[in-house]
Amino acid sequence: MSRYWSSIVSKLDPYVPGEQPKVSNLIKLNTNENPYGPSPAVLKVLHDEATDVLRLYPDPNADALRSAIADYYQIQPTQVFVGNGSDEVLAHTFQALLKHKQPILFPDITYSFYPVYCGLYQVEYVTVPLTNTFQIDWQDYIRPNGGIIFPNPNAPTGCGLPLSTITKLLEKNTESVVVVDEAYIDFGGESAVSLIQQFPNLLVIQTLSKSRSLAGLRVGFALGNEKLIEALERIKNSFNSYPLGRLAIVGAVAAMRDRHYFEETCKKIITTRERLAENLTGLGFEVLPSQANFLFVRHSKKDASQLSQALRRHSVIVRHFARERIDQFLRITVGTDQECDRLVAVLKTVVG
Amino acid sequence: MSRYWSSIVSKLDPYVPGEQPKVSNLIKLNTNENPYGPSPAVLKVLHDEATDVLRLYPDPNADALRSAIADYYQIQPTQVFVGNGSDEVLAHTFQALLKHKQPILFPDITYSFYPVYCGLYQVEYVTVPLTNTFQIDWQDYIRPNGGIIFPNPNAPTGCGLPLSTITKLLEKNTESVVVVDEAYIDFGGESAVSLIQQFPNLLVIQTLSKSRSLAGLRVGFALGNEKLIEALERIKNSFNSYPLGRLAIVGAVAAMRDRHYFEETCKKIITTRERLAENLTGLGFEVLPSQANFLFVRHSKKDASQLSQALRRHSVIVRHFARERIDQFLRITVGTDQECDRLVAVLKTVVG
Numbered sequence A, B: 001m002s003r004y005w006s007s008i009v010s011k012l013d014p015y016v017p018g019e020q021p022k023v024s025n026l027i028k029l030n031t032n033e034n035p036y037g038p039s040p041a042v043l044k045v046l047h048d049e050a051t052d053v054l055r056l057y058p059d060p061n062a063d064a065l066r067s068a069i070a071d072y073y074q075i076q077p078t079q080v081f082v083g084n085g086s087d088e089v090l091a092h093t094f095q096a097l098l099k100h101k102q103p104i105l106f107p108d109i110t111y112s113f114y115p116v117y118c119g120l121y122q123v124e125y126v127t128v129p130l131t132n133t134f135q136i137d138w139q140d141y142i143r144p145n146g147g148i149i150f151p152n153p154n155a156p157t158g159c160g161l162p163l164s165t166i167t168k169l170l171e172k173n174t175e176s177v178v179v180v181d182e183a184y185i186d187f188g189g190e191s192a193v194s195l196i197q198q199f200p201n202l203l204v205i206q207t208l209s210k211s212r213s214l215a216g217l218r219v220g221f222a223l224g225n226e227k228l229i230e231a232l233e234r235i236k237n238s239f240n241s242y243p244l245g246r247l248a249i250v251g252a253v254a255a256m257r258d259r260h261y262f263e264e265t266c267k268k269i270i271t272t273r274e275r276l277a278e279n280l281t282g283l284g285f286e287v288l289p290s291q292a293n294f295l296f297v298r299h300s301k302k303d304a305s306q307l308s309q310a311l312r313r314h315s316v317i318v319r320h321f322a323r324e325r326i327d328q329f330l331r332i333t334v335g336t337d338q339e340c341d342r343l344v345a346v347l348k349t350v351v352g
Helices: A007-011 A040-049 A063-073 A086-097 A114-121 A163-172 A226-236 A246-257 A259-282 A304-313 A337-351 B007-011 B040-049 B063-073 B086-097 B114-121 B163-172 B226-236 B246-257 B259-282 B304-313 B337-351
Strands: A080-083 A104-107 A125-128 A148-151 A178-181 A202-207 A220-224 A285-287 A294-299 A330-333 B080-083 B104-107 B125-128 B148-151 B178-181 B202-207 B220-224 B285-287 B294-299 B329-333
Touching (some): A007 B226, A040 A246, A063 A220, A080 A086, A080 A226, A086 A114, A086 B007, A114 A125, A220 A226, A226 B007, A304 A330, A304 A337, B063 B220, B063 B246, B086 B178, B086 B202, B086 B220, B114 B125, B163 B178, B259 B285, B294 B304, B304 B329
Parallel strands (some): A178 A202, B104 B125
Antiparallel strands (some): A285 A294, B202 B220
């Protein structure tokens, strides 16, 4: 505390991201990074752009990137908003589209940044419990609200909702914005992007950090009706004219265009995920059905926190959340086959 | 307007950045970019980092960069906050340190993003007129306030305040935060960084966009007492865990370390600025005394807006602000000697 702080600062309960260890030789399965590097086409354009041109400001509107994303999804560039990682896009969304008189709704178990944004912008919220099987029941959201937000697939459970369910929710909830946070959608989920033409209150948010292997570059985006995008633009242009640098823009454009590399790496991760799920089940773990690049698992006999520490001693890091309802779960990022085999081998000695 | 917008969005009057033209062959003297490219050491580390490592998140605390900046200024890393360009650092500062019951103070003619931030965070403000010679008179700020912010040197005038004046202001204003926005300090001004140990309410903000030729990379920072930095960290960690990507971090570290290249390019720009000022004076322009990498000038007989348009027809872009008190001025970025010679040659035909 300090007398120089605004009242907001004192009340904040900031987000704590997963550990980014500074030692190497760890098998890092804790922050859902892609085990494969970015497309070679991305690395090429980054090299080409790392020149004297960096003395110049980037395009404040990042038009090239908005067009590349619009091309990918067959929508208009005016239906695309881009930002410095999907966390920034989410922050602007809370301030621009989710701050109303009524509280917003999100699951009790979900991305733990949502209540933090609410603190930052004084957005009232109510959490809606997941079912006993850790699923979102769309009918629980049919009640007066200032907005609805959930990840699909959900984090940290990995469980997805089919498009038909999201359609039903949108048909019943027309008075407030519905944000579908699709950070992990490319690993087997059904994207709601196809619904943005039909529902003017739908905003879909995606990131290049996971399925496009660019967590280190910081690019995220939102897709929706032009009026929703305009609201985000107005906030962005009152916050930072140039959120994306030149390298982020050219790298992201190349990533969106290399569809083949993207599809191949996603496929590999899905294959490894299914194999890992089978191996973990064999070791006595309950594995929630995942459409993401991670598994959410609990063991019938071993304490999750102790398992996490045991793995750490064997140089494998996974994520454990000491939170109600999920404190017996571990969230394990799907790495390469080799990394997952190592994880399974260590677990065998620990739970065996 | 849209019923889905929060009330803040509708009221915003967003900032309009200087034009970033998409055609080449223009002499671009409109957004105060450095005419020289970044240090070769920066380009080297960017190439070295553009690898598979981009699949991994960056260090959320950017410790390497905070250390490099602390080393440069001989302060502690805990006295350093880093962000995605100084505009983001400024935004967080308005929310964290300038939002109080009393209105904040800033000059009537200054960086036009300040009132925009006030709109974004509902910060009350009062503008304090510059003197008739477009100078900040520090005594005008000795009055009850919720905070004080001004650029030094000021934008778009280029006029600087000596350190002795800033010290006097800080001695008299101890109850609120004083932010000195030093975007242009390295072109001949006196930095207030040496005062942060003495005044716990002083925050100094700098950028790598101008003197370190990295407008395209997006890195800015704030220096001050640990408690002020902690407030900014709390906001940042409630907004975006990873505002700086891997390329931004390594590039900025290299830029801070290459002191020789930095000093040489700053010197060249100062020399060109003085030569350009002399040439413009010879053409009948009044030239405000500048400590920045731009000149703020008006002609005794020619209308500024028309001059700007005439320059544009000759492929030279400068910035004209259609704002009270300064609508007869042009802001001209100091380019290379060659670019400035071309500007002067065109102006000779226009005003001659």
